[in-house]
Amino acid sequence: MESEKPVLDDFGILSGISETIVTTTRTTSEGSLPNAAPIGIIRKDNKVLVRLFKGSQTYDNVFKGNFLVANVVNDPLIFVRSTFSDLDHSEFDVVSAGGREFPVLKDALSWVAFECTSTKVTSEALVAELDPIFARLNRCVVSAPNRGFNAVLEATVHATRYLLTGDDEYLKLIQMYARLAVKCGDERDKLAMEMLYDLLEL
Amino acid sequence: MESEKPVLDDFGILSGISETIVTTTRTTSEGSLPNAAPIGIIRKDNKVLVRLFKGSQTYDNVFKGNFLVANVVNDPLIFVRSTFSDLDHSEFDVVSAGGREFPVLKDALSWVAFECTSTKVTSEALVAELDPIFARLNRCVVSAPNRGFNAVLEATVHATRYLLTGDDEYLKLIQMYARLAVKCGDERDKLAMEMLYDLLEL
Numbered sequence: 001m002e003s004e005k006p007v008l009d010d011f012g013i014l015s016g017i018s019e020t021i022v023t024t025t026r027t028t029s030e031g032s033l034p035n036a037a038p039i040g041i042i043r044k045d046n047k048v049l050v051r052l053f054k055g056s057q058t059y060d061n062v063f064k065g066n067f068l069v070a071n072v073v074n075d076p077l078i079f080v081r082s083t084f085s086d087l088d089h090s091e092f093d094v095v096s097a098g099g100r101e102f103p104v105l106k107d108a109l110s111w112v113a114f115e116c117t118s119t120k121v122t123s124e125a126l127v128a129e130l131d132p133i134f135a136r137l138n139r140c141v142v143s144a145p146n147r148g149f150n151a152v153l154e155a156t157v158h159a160t161r162y163l164l165t166g167d168d169e170y171l172k173l174i175q176m177y178a179r180l181a182v183k184c185g186d187e188r189d190k191l192a193m194e195m196l197y198d199l200l201e202l
Numbered sequence: 203m204e205s206e207k208p209v210l211d212d213f214g215i216l217s218g219i220s221e222t223i224v225t226t227t228r229t230t231s232e233g234s235l236p237n238a239a240p241i242g243i244i245r246k247d248n249k250v251l252v253r254l255f256k257g258s259q260t261y262d263n264v265f266k267g268n269f270l271v272a273n274v275v276n277d278p279l280i281f282v283r284s285t286f287s288d289l290d291h292s293e294f295d296v297v298s299a300g301g302r303e304f305p306v307l308k309d310a311l312s313w314v315a316f317e318c319t320s321t322k323v324t325s326e327a328l329v330a331e332l333d334p335i336f337a338r339l340n341r342c343v344v345s346a347p348n349r350g351f352n353a354v355l356e357a358t359v360h361a362t363r364y365l366l367t368g369d370d371e372y373l374k375l376i377q378m379y380a381r382l383a384v385k386c387g388d389e390r391d392k393l394a395m396e397m398l399y400d401l402l403e404l
């Protein structure tokens with residue numbers, strides 16, 4: 001844990017859009033519930049932004065709590081599972097820092113906790129600026145790019161669009177990426193793609 | 203440098219197909235010339251393989267020298283440039299180890315040098331088993347997946363196919379990935395995609 005403001009480069013949130021798993025807290029009468037969802041963190045120059053669509057649990061939690069954690073993850077199964085279902089409570093750690101308690105993913109390579117400021121709300125979404133407050137590097141893993149892992153991410157994005165629209169164009173892309181995951185991926189990439197196919201009932 | 207046999211997991215060559223930049227040496231009457239090309243290193247169980255197509259410089263160099271270095275690289279420009287042109291001599295380091303001298307990329311996050319064994323040659327390609335001999339980790343960089351970087355890799359693969367066949371299907375995919383690089387990538391991803399468009403005269 002860093003006590004100074006974290007340097008994002010050291011924790012994997014680089015320029016462009018970082019595909020992270022965002023963890024947030026929902027406060028209920030029965031206590032705090034952790035939530036996880038795949039969200040892109042947008043970094044341009046020295047500004048960091050997030051855009052959250054209305055209707056999602058992450059939107060509600062950020063709208064109310066003005067706080068989120070971006071977890072850097074290299075497990076394709078977590079991307080698929082957190083897109084379509086809730087992660088198990090056992091997959092979260094709760095971190096206490098600066099008088100706050102917040103959920104992070106145990107399996108994260110690193111994470112950065114952000115305060116959300118200058119939040120703008122439209123009829124469809126909110127856009128917040130993100131101010132990094134805490135961060136942790138759990139482990140640094142060097143790995144060559146793998147087109148199979150990348151294909152799982154792409155297929156997951158297109159799967160959400162396919163479920164919304166039923167458009168066959170998305171289905172064709174998902175099938176293209178499934179072939180790529182089988183050809184190039186490791187066992188977890190193949191499992192993640194099988195899970196995606198099950199979820200889509202393909 | 204490790205003197206024992208390198209553990210591939212520690213140097214970024216993981217299960218599935220690792221997209222690396224393979225560096226090899228061509229021995230000429232004027233001395234040794236380094237070469238670099240993007241090549242997938244196939245790892246399945248404890249076997250590591252490479253497949254090289256006849257007609258490429260890497261094929262010739264491996265056929266004659268039975269040795270290659272797989273460099274793990276996170277710079278999209280190196281992927282595009284090494285696909286379509288020669289890298290500059292200044293981009294290579296020469297490493298001396300175990301009585302050998304071999305070229306590696308200065309900018310590699312890590313590299314593994316392999317001896318090629320059990321090489322099988324067909325009319326179109328060679329397939330060699332790879333035995334890791336030396337390896338080095340230069341730096342470990344944690345980074346969230348970036349769909350823009352991934353898009354550059356995909357576009358580069360499809361660009362080689364487009365140049366071979368002129369098939370518009372590949373062009374459509376390249377255009378799809380160019381949009382993704384602009385939307386999600388960092389400055390280097392965008393530059394790499396511009397370079398690809400220039401090379402394809404698009």
